[in-house]
Amino acid sequence: MADIIVYIPDIPVDVDGVELEEQIKTRLKTGHRLDVQSVQCYPTLGVAVINMLNEDDKHHLISEVETTVLSKNSGTNITFVEELELDSYIVIGSELKKALSADEVAQRYANAYKTSKTRRCEIVSDQFPNVFRIYYKKLAELIQAATTPDFKIEAAFATVYPRADCCFFEDLPTNTNNDKPMSAIAVQLGE
Incomplete structure (x- = not known):
């Protein structure tokens, strides 16, 4: 059963x-x-x-x-719901000198967490090439990522933010720089 x-x-x-x-x-x-x-x-x-x-x-x-x-x-x-939204975000530290593709990030994630399959992954915004959305199929895998959210990609650390809502990065105007979202996030967090 x-x-x-x-x-x-x-x-x-x-x-x-x-x-x-x-x-x-x-x-x-x-x-x-x-x-x-x-x-x-x-x-x-x-x-x-x-x-x-x-x-x-x-x-x-x-x-x-x-x-x-x-x-x-x-x-x-x-x-109470029948299905759970498991999607999460991966943010790669600024130490990485070259931008990675979503496929490369998904592969590095799969290697770090020893998953049997590569997860679907996509870049969130062209303005922020270090922020990726990753799609999970099983809660157990998300629990594993939440338990140890940091993994290494070359010389940079990548952090998984489980079930985070980073939709504010999507569809940003092309003239957006790092300062605008950072100040908006700080305002939202009350800092």
Whole structure:
């Protein structure tokens, strides 16, 4: 029998994983009368995986419940989905003297993480040839990358940013330089 899985793509990252797993189980049991086989939280990724006992409960959680308040005290909402967005970004340090193609980055990634297949990879913007989007197929591979996000490409370090949202790099005007995005990011981060 295949695993019956529901994902939570938006868990709080400032709560201990084991504590959060218990909170989710308790909330599903008391608030929605749902028993689950297990809950596994990955705070570094901001996601949780729920192993359901049956397809009907999975369908109910995804289609009917959709979202719930995790705890009344925190006011934190969590969402239930059938699929998880696993795409991430790789940023290569400025030490690298030549620009790499997306295929070269994908190959270096595959070698560093010893994956059986090369992942689809693409450059995000011509203005930032050191930022790449990489597409994952399995959560286990993303967990591995999140555990050890740095790898080396020649003399430069590359860092994987799991499930990061770097869409602001896409479709930038051609006259954009490094200063504009850096200052915009700093403003967004409140620095």
